[in-house]
Amino acid sequence: MAKCKHVEVLIVGGGLAGLTAGIHLSQHGFEVLLIEKYAYPHHKVCGEYVSNEVLPYLNGLGVDPIKEGAKNISLFEISNTKGELLSTKLPLGGFGISRYHLDNILYQKLLETAAVEIATVSGVCFLNEIFEVQTQHGNEYTADFVLGAYGKRSNLDIQWKRDFVQKPSQWLGVKAHYDFNMPEDIVALHNFNGGYCGLSQTETGAVNACYLTTYAAFKKHKNIEVFQKEVLCENPHLKHFFNNANLLFDAPLTISQVSFSKKETVMNHVIMLGDTAGLIHPLCGNGMAMAIHSAKLFSEIFITSKKTGQSRQAIE
Ligand SMILES: Cc1cc2nc3c(=O)[nH]c(=O)nc-3n(C[C@H](O)[C@H](O)[C@H](O)COP(=O)(O)OP(=O)(O)OC[C@H]3O[C@@H](n4cnc5c(N)ncnc54)[C@H](O)[C@@H]3O)c2cc1C
Structure with missing residues (x-):
């Protein structure tokens, strides 16, 4: 491979999981490159109700969706197919914000501490303790760690023949x-x-x-x-x-x-975050919070492991 840029952590996919992990790790001094397929801002298929459980963490990263105009949501209504309705207060509550806006806020925050490239990652391979990553534009990178945060289903899942892509989803x-x-x-x-x-x-x-x-x-x-x-x-x-x-x-x-099958959380040494690691039924209204939590969990483990000299195997 010709000489190409090396980074400590390369993140494939800039949805909530990838952007949050990128912000967290780069704010702790790691050199991060995130590669996202689509230029920001962009719309996504999503219910756009986010549980308040992620607010303290997002605020800690310097992101405040409420200040950015998100609507506070405290009431829940559910109806059956005939329209019979139940209403209740939400004990924890949440906020309403478009993915167009939320992902863009996180993207702008990430740009303060990390690099972002808009491109589709077409190949990731792990050889001699180093990752080699290619984009469809022909750019090539090497990285110590690669995080897979590319969402529900992507070209890489098909390339890697992940189990869930073998089973068609309804x-x-x-x-x-x-x-x-x-x-x-x-x-x-x-x-x-x-x-x-x-x-x-x-x-x-x-x-x-x-x-x-x-x-x-x-x-x-x-x-x-x-x-x-x-x-x-x-x-x-x-x-x-x-x-x-x-x-x-x-x-x-x-x-x-859209597949709710179990997914591998590490594949070819790539550590998966958010929907790439597993998807909860959207009826729970918690997929976004889980994607953000997965970034938090991984980042905390990674930072501690690097400080204490843990091996790749231990991190995986
Ligand atoms: C119908 C529906 C409704 C939902 N409603 C809600 C809700 O109301 N509340 C809630 O909390 N959750 C909801 N969810 C779940 C929520 O949308 C997901 O859990 C959340 O978006 C996961 O974030 P993510 O970062 O893992 O993935 P994504 O947000 O999908 O981000 C993945 C990113 O990777 C990029 N990408 C893909 N392949 C590549 C590649 N090869 N190279 C570079 N980039 C790549 C994509 O462009 C994308 O931007 C809903 C899901 C569905 C299907």
Whole structure:
């Protein structure tokens, strides 16, 4: 391999897990390069309700989503497919913020202490205690450690033939922002036949509508619009929403092959964080907090291990 830049920690993927780990490690003096596929800011399929459990940690890293306009959410509503509704207070609560904004805030914070390249990582290989990493643009790096924080499913999973990619998944997600009048302190989950749809406000006042469903439920219908009208709108709360809300995106965003299978947490010596290590069902509304926690857990272990001279094997 021709001489290329060497870094201590190279992070593949700049979602919540990768960005948070990058900030934490670089604030502790490690040389970090994060490589993310898409330029910031960008929208992502996500319910955009974040549990307050991560606020003290984010604040400690110098990131304050509430100051950045996130909506405080303290009430929860859930309805069954007929629209029968339960409401309750959320003991811990959370906040509503778009991934467009949240990931960008973390990205700006990371730029203060680390390097970021916008590119797709196309290859990672571990040889003689060093990683060699290539991007699709043809850039090459070497690194002492590589963290895999590239989300639910990526080109690297297919290349590495990870177990979960061998099993097709039924789940698909749809998300868009809407202009709609809804209290800013509520997160609502409305069930429909074959899935559920979450509604909550983001920092702009727009309501994020994000639903998870299956191919089996979706395939009988022509397109998203027809599916929403014929299936989601059987729930009267969703009918009221879709009949009165104005779509703010050109078209809803979609993702498919969302897998909840068990995943390897270390593969080819790459340490996995966030959804790359495992994905909780989004109905729990905790995937983002778990991604951030995984970055915290790893960073703390890594910093202590390096201070006490632990081996790679021990860190893994
Ligand atoms: C329908 C749905 C609704 C959800 N709603 C909620 C919710 O309301 N609350 C909640 O807490 N959680 C929710 N989640 C879960 C949450 O979205 C995820 O757990 C969270 O985004 C995980 O963050 P991450 O950093 O692991 O991955 P991501 O945020 O997906 O980041 C991975 C990044 O890696 C990049 N990448 C991929 N491949 C490469 C490559 N080869 N090279 C470089 N970059 C690459 C991607 O572009 C991406 O930016 C939901 C999930 C779904 C599917």
